[in-house]
Amino acid sequence: VxxxxxxxxxxxxxxxxxxxxxxxxxxxxxxxxxxxxxxxxxxxxxxxxxxxxxxxxxxxxxxxxxxxxxxxxxxxxxxxxxxxxxxxxxxxxxxxxxxxxxxxxxLRSISIDIEKESAWVESGATLGEFYYKIAEKSNVYGFPAGSCPTVGVGGHISGGGFGTIFRKYGLAADTVIDAKIVDVNGRILDRKSMGEDLFWAIRGGGGASFGVIFSWKVRLVQIPPSVTVFKVAKTLEQGASKLLQKWQRIGDKLPEDLFLHAATEVVNASSNNNKTIRVSFDSLYLGEAGKLVPVMQDNFPELGLKLENCTEMSWIQSVLYFAGFSTSESSELLLNRTAQSKGFFKAKSDYVKEPISETGFEGLYKKLLEAETSGLILTPYGGKMSQIQDSETPFPHRRGNIYKIQYMVTWDKEEETEQHLRWMRSLYSYMAPYVSKSPRAAYLNYRDLDLGRNKNGNTSFAQASVWGLKYFKNNFKRLVKVKTETDPSNFFRNEQSIPVFS
Ligand code: FDA
Missing domain, CATH: 3.30.43.10 (Uridine Diphospho-n-acetylenolpyruvylglucosamine Reductase, domain 2)
Structure with missing residues (x-):
């Protein structure tokens, strides 16, 4: 052979x-x-x-x-x-x-046209490479996508793609104005020749069900020359629980220039030898610190934000900051395609429509304390995300969601895998009463095979709906229709690819 x-x-x-x-x-x-x-x-x-x-x-x-x-x-x-x-x-x-x-x-060439506020970026480029190239051309343009610089453009855009400026500009997939794909017959198609249905499907429906998308034309977005970041971290003993209660009520209602997420980790308590939960409120504001502080005082005075907690920087430095690098380091670090760390992990996601009660959170903290390497990231929605119709792209989680939760657990040894997977499943089951229902929604880019999988790549519409409705809600049926029209033999298939109508 x-x-x-x-x-x-x-x-x-x-x-x-x-x-x-x-x-x-x-x-x-x-x-x-x-x-x-x-x-x-x-x-x-x-x-x-x-x-x-x-x-x-x-x-x-x-x-x-x-x-x-x-x-x-x-x-x-x-x-x-x-x-x-x-x-x-x-x-x-x-x-x-x-x-x-x-x-x-x-395939990772990047061609930026500042005058036309657009760029062609090939799928094999990383987000870090793309951000670096934009900043090389201009300090007042950026791109709304994820925080991890080694994530690939191809999977990220075709599955949605959110980051620190998505409350103002939407998802990476929302910025796409053209794309080039090789289809199941080996034809090269662009937006015009693939047609609006397939063009719709690849902007959030997961590229791998439809073909190999090798290049994307996207809109760049305007960024002020100076943005502001801050981080305020409190343990449960320091009142993190009350702060999180308040955050749930305001995170999605803040001005869209302001992104304030909450992340948890298990740490040692300062007063005794016990473990506790620390919640970090991390923020990016598209403007200067002097304007941010009064906005925070109006909306979230309990956090006690002061000017000295804030740091002004360029947008590309904020990219380094959210990637976990020091902002004094060269932005060339973003060109490094090797992940900062590799490890074993399992993650899941949920959408929250109503604030979770204090009791609900108390049980959640208890669960997190069972696994020392666990953490949550709570990402506020609202802003631009509420202005885009659910059906505009396959990504349906728009108006009505106050925030998304990512649950994550990491470990170092292969033999610990089963124990951590079991723990993650029990956490997910604990959270059921507190999060979105019918369907219990999930984010495709945080792929989770526990939600269901195709057997040998072939599954009926009804079977695939179990996970398909969670990722795509009412858009699932249209995805299946596009799939049936463009790849009727189901060549592009995997454990969670879009099935064909049989
Ligand atoms: P990968 O190459 O693994 O592809 C993912 C899927 O897309 C696969 O099914 C693949 O076949 C398909 N695919 C890839 N390229 C394709 C192409 N050219 N044509 C067709 N199909 C293609 N997400 C987010 O929204 N915001 C964030 O901040 C982060 N942060 C983050 C950090 C870390 C450490 C990880 C591991 C992941 C994230 N993510 C994320 C999730 C990330 O967006 C998601 O895993 C993407 O699908 C990754 O895209 P890659 O191209 O890297 O993945």
């Missing part, structure tokens, strides 16, 4: 300036393992028992993607598509079926 598959790729590729050995790696080649592992973020999926791809293809141009699709089909192999490798369940590089991995690491 090896030789004839390589022959197939060679005959379907244009631009022969690159020898095939530079972009097609068979299992016996020396670079295979390091390329496979390069962007794996969750060590749960790097063990020896996971099935590895027959070939890794790292396209240098779109004809290499076309060849990969045509030849994988011809040799009856599945494909997995990887941009930044941050999928929470490893779906971009793990499969139970025989498969070819298309890794877009070499």
């Amino acid at each position: 090896d030789d004839s598959f390589l022959q197939c790729i060679s005959s379907h590729s244009q631009n022969h300036s690159k020898p095939i050995s530079e972009f097609v790696l068979a299992k016996n080649t020396s670079a295979y393992s390091s390329v496979f592992q390069s962007s794996v973020r969750n060590l749960r999926f790097l063990n020896t028992s996971t099935t590895k791809p027959e070939f890794i293809i790292t396209p240098f141009n779109e004809s290499h993607i076309q060849a990969a699709i045509v030849c994988a089909k011809a040799y009856d192999m599945q494909i997995r598509i990887r941009s930044g490798g941050h999928d929470y369940e490893g779906l971009s590089y793990v499969s139970e079926e025989k498969f070819v991995l298309i890794d877009l690491v070499n």
